[in-house]
Amino acid sequence: MTNKQEKMICNSFGIAKLKAFQKDVITDLLNGKDVLGLARTSEGKSICFLSMIAMHPNDLMIGILPTVALMRDLVQRCEDSEIRAGCLYSGNAENTNIIERLKHGKLQALFVAPERLNDPHLWKAILKNKVHTIVVDEVHCLTEWANEFRPMYRNIGKFIKDLPSSPVVAAFSATVMQEDISYIAKSLHMKNPAVHIGKLKRSNLSLGKVFVKTEAIRYGKVKKAILKYANKGRIVIYCTRVCDVEEMRDYLIEDCDIEADEIAICHSKLSNRAKQEQRFRSGKARIMIATSAFGMGVNIPDIRLIIVSQLPFSAASFYQMAGRAGRDGRRAKALLLWNDADFQMNLDIICNTDERAIDAVNELYAICESSDDLHDAIIECFAKDGE
Template identity: 80%
Template sequence: MDEVHCLTEWGNEFRPMYRNIGKFIKDLPNSPVVAAFSATVMPDDIPYIVKSLHMKNPVVHIGKLKRSNLSLKKAFVKNDAVRYAKVRKAVQKYGSKGKIVIYCTRVCDVEDMRDFLIEDCDISASAIALCHSRLSNRAEQEARFRSGEAHIMIATSTFGMGVNVPDIRLIIVSQLPFSVASFYQMAGRAGRDGKRAKALLLWNDADFQMNLDIISDTDDHAVEAANELYAICESSDDLHDAVIGCFAKEGE
């Protein structure tokens, strides 16, 4: 079972489907060997994953967490005008270096970002691909991005599952994600060819409040995860070190 973080992550459409896998395993006539993999599982989530997948005394292996070729940076944006200005500057800087992915929280934000790039940044519509859950031609959009026909992908967290594009040079996470793990999943799409790449996280208090409103108060674990990322953004700590520290709470 790959991408096992989907069992616990808010903000992706795969969560309900993944939660049915444990039932499928339990109903099999013979108990199979189960292996689960992810690049971003929090230590506190491991017991839940083990229980959900009916694993018995599993061996837990945590590999190397920090990628030396990947730079993680954060920037507070007091309003959307500043947010879009940051996006414009980053896209102009990295546009000639390779592919770019811009992550947004909601489908409407994806569409607004596309309109901004076309109308305010003079980027051709043919250079942009989109990925979100409502698209009927999602596979075609992803193929355009992989081939290089479109060098910018604007997407919700839907983009990334099973996708391996090696030459992504820049990830812009344009709004605060739901958790540290969600952010690192997005950032980890960059620089898979081993060459230098950057992930830029843009955030403000309104993003955080929007996430809390989406989560509501029905899931304490999700609220804790949102608070953890917000605290990291507010701190003066190096973003990469702070993120890795969350995954290594109980030691590597």
């Protein structure tokens, strides 16, 4: 990347200079190399792929993302930089208009969920454009969700392969396991991707784990943590199942004297999920109790405490949950509560999935049993060479 190109990118997005990680990724993308970029929140992964729009203003970049919140955020960032962008999702009144703009080559960036990729109307509109870059953001979803929860992730590679031109493919995440890199590259039809690893450990985030022998002890730990952080910022409590979310809410109301209005809940079966999430985002509710359905694309700056009240299904899943705290750079805490019953429940839930899922559950259980520092042990699970 030349100094002139770097200056153009910085001017386009209102930043003073590029970080070393960003320079390395952008240089490879500009040279036509596929890239897998791994770095923590705040390292500027999105600038890496948005910069490709500035370098190819007359062509199209397609971003594939898991949530509407992420899409909307990126569209807003593009519009702030005078980039013509749009996103497609269910219930969006602009969907028809966006397809029309795409047909006539009037978009520079399009953001979609993987489920949209099999829409024949969208495909015809895309074919009217030259696609220079395909971006798969939060690419850990490919390995965590593709088998059951979001099967369309398996079709992203076919979509890329079927494009008439051969775009550069860029994939990004903060949490990709070392052993998943080759799987991601193969699934997305990446050609010898350059792997760039930025900083993965967040110095402002403290991780702790506590073995809870009984449910009474588990709830007691939750109560103690909530009281400690009551006046420090917002709190998120993660539970494994929908029934656990409901029970945790009842406990906070009945045993912790927390008003119902201060609590929001989120899970996949909730009819008013958007309303509940908005209550938490706006600050009307200071505590969110949720399954892993809540979080992707969440960028609330003042979450000070994350309580993962039961053992998650992988180290990556735990670090994704923990990573929602302290987005403002101030000190924050993530507390993992676990026991053998959690471990067995997870094995029972995933018993019919693949060996990789079982290995991931076993890996996190081993980390919890060890005396190693939790933060260091989690980081060790991911692709190496990060700081």
